[in-house]
Amino acid sequence: MWVGGNGTSKYIPAFGDKPTLYQKDMNASFLQEFTGISLNERIIDIVDIDQGLMKTGDVLIGRRFTGDSTESMLLQGGFANHAAMIYVPPNESDKAYVLDCPTDMGIFNSQGGVAMTELNEWLGRALAQDYEIAWLPLDANLRSFGDLDEQNLFKWFKSVEHSPYSAVQEFFAAIDTADESFPAPLNA
Numbered sequence: 001m002w003v004g005g006n007g008t009s010k011y012i013p014a015f016g017d018k019p020t021l022y023q024k025d026m027n028a029s030f031l032q033e034f035t036g037i038s039l040n041e042r043i044i045d046i047v048d049i050d051q052g053l054m055k056t057g058d059v060l061i062g063r064r065f066t067g068d069s070t071e072s073m074l075l076q077g078g079f080a081n082h083a084a085m086i087y088v089p090p091n092e093s094d095k096a097y098v099l100d101c102p103t104d105m106g107i108f109n110s111q112g113g114v115a116m117t118e119l120n121e122w123l124g125r126a127l128a129q130d131y132e133i134a135w136l137p138l139d140a141n142l143r144s145f146g147d148l149d150e151q152n153l154f155k156w157f158k159s160v161e162h163s164p165y166s167a168v169q170e171f172f173a174a175i176d177t178a179d180e181s182f183p184a185p186l187n188a
Helices: 021-035 067-076 119-128 140-144 150-160 167-174
Strands: 059-063 082-087 097-100 115-118 132-136
Touching: 021 067, 059 119, 082 150, 097 119, 115 119
Parallel strands: none
Antiparallel strands: 059 082, 059 132, 082 097, 097 115
16 A cells, blocks of 8 residues: 655655655555556756746646555556646746646645646745656647647636646546556456
8 A cells, every 4th residue: 555644854754745755665666566667766956947938838747756646646557646737828928827736735726726826836836845847848839730729728727717626536537538447457
């Protein structure tokens, strides 16, 4: 069974924001033994990225080694457990936001539901929560097709803003295909 909980630092097991080294190791071992997903230790330095390069539609993807995050990786069969989208308002090119709905009780947006958070604030919270985050720019070919309608994106976001998002909704999103809905070894 995976290990849950958080710690005040990566060395001291107590209540707080950061998973401890023990929790990270046990969750990685659980994924390896149960699914075959092998996660190597990453030496992560803070990389300064020109945020002016980030555009609407780009994705921030991350992982964190707590029990609920490991459960997400198990259900999704992937190497990450959180995804969010960059949104740059058309008339505010100097300001970027993150659209997301974390299930970690509002870990990033302090609301626990669908929200928009200023990019620097979001990145600061991700660092404080011990997330490993990667920036995935939207392919230029996809951008050039004109399928990304920023006005419709923002209109949709406003229609779901502050909506709750839970582990139950996440579970049903993971099994919404006709077949092959569950990760191995749960598929029959």
